[in-house]
Amino acid sequence: MENFEVCDRDITLQLLERYMGAEAIAVDTETMGLNPLRDRLCLIQLSDPDGYVSAVRVERGQPQNQNLKQLLEAEGITKIFHFARFDLAT
Numbered sequence: 001m002e003n004f005e006v007c008d009r010d011i012t013l014q015l016l017e018r019y020m021g022a023e024a025i026a027v028d029t030e031t032m033g034l035n036p037l038r039d040r041l042c043l044i045q046l047s048d049p050d051g052y053v054s055a056v057r058v059e060r061g062q063p064q065n066q067n068l069k070q071l072l073e074a075e076g077i078t079k080i081f082h083f084a085r086f087d088l089a090t
């Protein structure tokens with residue numbers, strides 16, 4: 001599928017540039033369970049208005065994802081979450 005990419009630990013610089021050009025992105029997270037204090041984050045899914053989708057696999061104990069952090073902190077991009085309270089807690 002040409003509109004889908006899997007990344008390990010962080011998004012690439014090319015994906016960062018792509019998503020930074022969007023007005024809005026969809027964000028969803030997956031964890032190993034439903035308790036954010038116990039169950040670790042394992043996957044972050046992103047999608048832009050053009051339907052480009054990325055899945056970012058998160059390893060246990062990995063350092064911060066610098067490119068993903070920059071994207072999520074970008075004030076000019078609207079982030080749309082499925083269940084933001086849980087996603088932001090993780």
